[in-house]
Amino acid sequence: VDLDALEDGARAAGLEVIQRTRQAEFLLANGLDEAYRAARDAAHADWDSALTLRAAVGRLLDPRGMGGFAVEILGRDAPALSG
Numbered sequence: 278v279d280l281d282a283l284e285d286g287a288r289a290a291g292l293e294v295i296q297r298t299r300q301a302e303f304l305l306a307n308g309l310d311e312a313y314r315a316a317r318d319a320a321h322a323d324w325d326s327a328l329t330l331r332a333a334v335g336r337l338l339d340p341r342g343m344g345g346f347a348v349e350i351l352g353r354d355a356p357a358l359s360g
Contacts, residue, residue: 278347280297280349294349295352296349296350297348297349297350298347298348299346300343300346300348304338313334317330
């Protein structure tokens, strides 16, 4: 995706570019680590579930994979985001 063209089109439609980042940074800044800890604590008695959860989070954060995907946040009169 041409993010510059996306931003130009968004501005032309009256939207603001709020943030451009990578998925890993976005997820971590918006609470993935807390959600992971809670899910891990719930799954710790089930070893298979705990391993599946760990692998899934690893894929979401891997900068050579999904963690490297671009995240473009657009909005109008949007509140500030953390991260």
